[in-house]
Amino acid sequence: MARRIGKHWWIYEIVQFATYFWLPVVLVALWWFISSDSQSFFMPPLSEIVQTLLNDIGNGELLEAAAFSMRNVGTGLSAAIVLGVSFGLLIGYNSVLRSAVWPLIAFLRAIPGVAIIPIVLVAFGVGPGPQIFVIALGCVWPILLNTIDGVRGIQSSITDTARAYRLPRALFIRQVLLPAATPQIMAGIRISLAVSLTIMVVSEFSAGNQGLGVYISSGVQSFAPSQVWAGTVFIGLIGYLTNVAFVLIERRILAWYFEIPRRTATKITSIAGAENERA
Amino acid sequence: MTLIVRRLATFAIFGLVWALAVHFGNVSPNILPQITDVALATVELLGRDTFYIAVATTVRDAAIGLAIASVLGVSAGVAIGAMPALERSTRLLIDFGRSFPQIALLPIFLLILGASSQMKVTLIAIGCFFPILLQSIYGARKMNSTLQDTVRAFRLPWRMRFFRVLLPSASPFILTGFRIAVVVSILVSVAVEITSPVTGIGRELAEARDFYETDIAIAYAIYAGILGVLVNAAVDQLERRIVRWHLSDKEA
Numbered sequence: 001m002a003r004r005i006g007k008h009w010w011i012y013e014i015v016q017f018a019t020y021f022w023l024p025v026v027l028v029a030l031w032w033f034i035s036s037d038s039q040s041f042f043m044p045p046l047s048e049i050v051q052t053l054l055n056d057i058g059n060g061e062l063l064e065a066a067a068f069s070m071r072n073v074g075t076g077l078s079a080a081i082v083l084g085v086s087f088g089l090l091i092g093y094n095s096v097l098r099s100a101v102w103p104l105i106a107f108l109r110a111i112p113g114v115a116i117i118p119i120v121l122v123a124f125g126v127g128p129g130p131q132i133f134v135i136a137l138g139c140v141w142p143i144l145l146n147t148i149d150g151v152r153g154i155q156s157s158i159t160d161t162a163r164a165y166r167l168p169r170a171l172f173i174r175q176v177l178l179p180a181a182t183p184q185i186m187a188g189i190r191i192s193l194a195v196s197l198t199i200m201v202v203s204e205f206s207a208g209n210q211g212l213g214v215y216i217s218s219g220v221q222s223f224a225p226s227q228v229w230a231g232t233v234f235i236g237l238i239g240y241l242t243n244v245a246f247v248l249i250e251r252r253i254l255a256w257y258f259e260i261p262r263r264t265a266t267k268i269t270s271i272a273g274a275e276n277e278r279a
Numbered sequence: 280m281t282l283i284v285r286r287l288a289t290f291a292i293f294g295l296v297w298a299l300a301v302h303f304g305n306v307s308p309n310i311l312p313q314i315t316d317v318a319l320a321t322v323e324l325l326g327r328d329t330f331y332i333a334v335a336t337t338v339r340d341a342a343i344g345l346a347i348a349s350v351l352g353v354s355a356g357v358a359i360g361a362m363p364a365l366e367r368s369t370r371l372l373i374d375f376g377r378s379f380p381q382i383a384l385l386p387i388f389l390l391i392l393g394a395s396s397q398m399k400v401t402l403i404a405i406g407c408f409f410p411i412l413l414q415s416i417y418g419a420r421k422m423n424s425t426l427q428d429t430v431r432a433f434r435l436p437w438r439m440r441f442f443r444v445l446l447p448s449a450s451p452f453i454l455t456g457f458r459i460a461v462v463v464s465i466l467v468s469v470a471v472e473i474t475s476p477v478t479g480i481g482r483e484l485a486e487a488r489d490f491y492e493t494d495i496a497i498a499y500a501i502y503a504g505i506l507g508v509l510v511n512a513a514v515d516q517l518e519r520r521i522v523r524w525h526l527s528d529k530e531a
Binding site for chain 2: 022114119124239
């Protein structure tokens with residue numbers, strides 16, 4: 001594209017770049033100037049928020065809190081992935097089992113993860129263990145359901161071929177079922193990623209003595225609004241970065257999938273489309 | 280017939296494992312009450328006035344938040360989807376907003392608006408806004424080029440273009456977004472009620488838990504799940520009615 005414009009291609013590049021960035025830049029600048037002489041106690045100037053943010057990153061308080069929270073998120077999500085994928089492969093492939101457990105799964109997954117939080121936290125107290133448990137419990141359903149869907153979507157010609165060649169079961173699961181279901185599994189994990197952050201935040205708001213949610217809610221209790229804002233902005237950055245990281249990993253794992261020509265890929269017409277369908 | 284037997288059997292096994300684990304594992308009722316107690320609690324709740332008030336409040340606030348999010352999300356989404364330049368300019372903001380765990384905004388709104396229904400509705404609206412927005416953008420972008428050229432050739436005024444062309448052609452996608460948002464509205468509502476003192480299912484649940492009435496708390500969690508299933512079924516019906524033309528189009 002840039003080549004065709006000739007020797008001034010860099011102008012084109014800058015314009016392209018600017019179309020993506022001008023609005024966020026303008027909005028942040030507006031926030032900065034409008035809030036600069038803010039008299040409202042609850043809406044401190046952006047400069048003050050940034051100062052608190054940099055200060056608490058510098059002294060390690062925020063990073064420590066983030067490390068605690070994200071370790072819980074990572075562990076809980078990993079547990080959910082292992083459980084969701086393995087049970088999903090089993091249930092998805094075994095049609096007798098699937099038809100039997102489906103109503104139970106539909107019933108259990110309808111119970112919102114956030115509603116389980118107070119029940120678990122009062123029973124097992126606060127600390128990493130219960131937090132990880134509620135995160136895993138909330139995140140397992142999207143992954144389980146997507147894995148089941150992914151396995152069900154495999155063309156019967158593929159499974160028939162595998163059977164005709166008498167592939168050993170372990171090989172069949174690893175080389176046929178799992179790769180075929182991976183696009184759907186990744187879609188499930190992406191949903192669970194959002195769920196895990198929400199559950200992490202809610203569980204730390206409702207109880208706990210460490211983590212990002214606690215950093216924010218202690219700002220409320222000590223009437224330090226700039227701490228509340230700084231923590232919220234920081235969670236936003238973490239959420240954004242984890243999503244970006246996820247998309248990069250997904251592109252790498254699913255490179256073969258995204259390369260499939262449009263006509264043969266039944267569900268997805270473009271990468272952007274795929275992301276939107278999942279949201 | 281065997282299918283029904285099998286399905287009932289899975290529920291029976293689930294209940295039996297629960298009952299036996301509590302009975303022989305000497306689990307304190309604080310941690311996991313006996314399944315029969317939970318069943319009794321679900322019945323007991325139906326006789327309490329506070330239960331109906333809590334459900335009504337949660338549903339009302341979720342509906343108001345959802346309505347606000349629908350109006351804003353659809354109009355912004357269709358506009359963004361129809362204008363590629365706008366889509367590029369807002370992409371970073373939207374990506375940031377959708378990956379933000381919106382419930383983390385709770386303390387800020389708690390500071391600004393206090394523990395009120397207003398605060399809850401605001402958070403619900405923010406949570407529901409993004410799924411509707413994204414699907415609306417996607418729907419408007421997907422409009423086929425013949426239609427686009429026709430609209431241009433006839434120089435349709437923007438109002439007509441929006442209401443007669445863009446909105447109907449995007450409506451199947453918008454409804455998908457709406458369906459996601461309906462579930463989100465209940466989730467955010469319950470999450471806000473659990474973490475702040477505003478009335479609703481979540482508040483009742485958290486309070487029951489604070490009094491160590493775990494069976495009542497679990498019963499509320501089950502009702503929250505049933506509520507989610509019911510609103511989902513309602514949206515299903517709505518979807519079938521509104522986009523019947525789209526479905527029949529596909530079949531033909």
